[in-house]
Amino acid sequence: MNKQNQKTGTQSQSLCELISDEERAAIRAPIENAQTLPRRAFIDTGFFQYEKKHILRRSWFAVAFSSELAAPGDCVPLEVLGYPILLMRGSDSQLRAFHNVCPYDGCEVLITPKKGLAYLTTPYHGWQYGLDGTLCAAGYWDGTEAAASLDLRALGADLHPVPCTEWFGTVFVWLEGEAQAFDSANRAVMEFCSRVDIDRLRVGRDENNHPQISEFRIDANWKTVYENYAVNVYHEHFVHAMYHKSPHVPRVDAGGNKTYTEVNDPSGLLGIHYDNSIGASFYGDSGLPPIRLRDGSANDRNCIINVFPNWAVTVIHNCARIALFLPHEVGRGAQRLATFFDVDAAGRASLLEERKRSEQQGIRARKEDNAICESIQRARRSPAVSAQFYSPFWDNMHYTLSNLVLSRLEEGERRASND
Numbered sequence: 001m002n003k004q005n006q007k008t009g010t011q012s013q014s015l016c017e018l019i020s021d022e023e024r025a026a027i028r029a030p031i032e033n034a035q036t037l038p039r040r041a042f043i044d045t046g047f048f049q050y051e052k053k054h055i056l057r058r059s060w061f062a063v064a065f066s067s068e069l070a071a072p073g074d075c076v077p078l079e080v081l082g083y084p085i086l087l088m089r090g091s092d093s094q095l096r097a098f099h100n101v102c103p104y105d106g107c108e109v110l111i112t113p114k115k116g117l118a119y120l121t122t123p124y125h126g127w128q129y130g131l132d133g134t135l136c137a138a139g140y141w142d143g144t145e146a147a148a149s150l151d152l153r154a155l156g157a158d159l160h161p162v163p164c165t166e167w168f169g170t171v172f173v174w175l176e177g178e179a180q181a182f183d184s185a186n187r188a189v190m191e192f193c194s195r196v197d198i199d200r201l202r203v204g205r206d207e208n209n210h211p212q213i214s215e216f217r218i219d220a221n222w223k224t225v226y227e228n229y230a231v232n233v234y235h236e237h238f239v240h241a242m243y244h245k246s247p248h249v250p251r252v253d254a255g256g257n258k259t260y261t262e263v264n265d266p267s268g269l270l271g272i273h274y275d276n277s278i279g280a281s282f283y284g285d286s287g288l289p290p291i292r293l294r295d296g297s298a299n300d301r302n303c304i305i306n307v308f309p310n311w312a313v314t315v316i317h318n319c320a321r322i323a324l325f326l327p328h329e330v331g332r333g334a335q336r337l338a339t340f341f342d343v344d345a346a347g348r349a350s351l352l353e354e355r356k357r358s359e360q361q362g363i364r365a366r367k368e369d370n371a372i373c374e375s376i377q378r379a380r381r382s383p384a385v386s387a388q389f390y391s392p393f394w395d396n397m398h399y400t401l402s403n404l405v406l407s408r409l410e411e412g413e414r415r416a417s418n419d
Contacts, residue, residue: 073114097163162175
């Protein structure tokens, strides 16, 4: 039975209305007989609302790049999963996140990004907030300019904080419920990336010395984008121009054995890694210095890795590409892409063209993938196929993803039943 959502006044559906017992059993069947999530999971608005509440807002969700808020006083307002969020770099260089709403007047505290602020002045009534979210002044509250008699703390009008952290040049937030410790929740990827000296990596700079960050609209469901990026290996030869010239794609040898190692962690760390000699056949040579490992040596392994639910990284010999997918609706979102280079190469003017060439490789690949994701989204309107099936050779990671999504949905179902 539908329940009235007292907070929003909208109807919320239970999970049993969104996915049947038979569909759950089909998802959990052995991969040889299993089916994917039903097409409803990719096109139904109610399904997406359930995912937002029980999966996406209850995860460490990637929202921005640290380089976008590089200096104290840099502030960026965002909409994240339907919530207005404000990111601020404090005078102590600490990055903080808040709900972007003034407790007094209900207006956003900041409407457009700003650089180098000492404090924020709200657009509606001119209240002033410190970079730590503390209310500093409420001029004319009592009719006088300074409102000196006002006890600001008694108003209880400081901004409401949002759990926030930074890792690998990326800003993550946790929007609902009690946040898990980031290191614990992301132990698998942190261990996987531990050999790379990520402290040496910086977003590449353009000719104006600005961090080069690209953004694309994608008319596709977030799970399709996630599955396509690193989980789906089979498609590379057919979709990506850079792979056509390589003798290593499809990624099997003459005996039909995989030439890569799968990363298939049930937490949602999904992808592949392979030798740099194979990667060189895709990406070619460049004058860029290599990424360094913790021991000081040059990176010799390539990887394409997803971290559930919306962060992905590709690490090759001389750069790392990080992609974030920010879903706005059930079938629409934005992908943001940044390419990281060694600190000695990220801003060097003499390497500008090499950086552009590397960045364009990533952009071309994203555009090729995004066209496929959008085609899948359109095809899912058809009632002819209710769910897809798997190749046991290629699709183990996709199978893990489908089961992870179902498990997280059922966790939400149990929480809801206990509320």
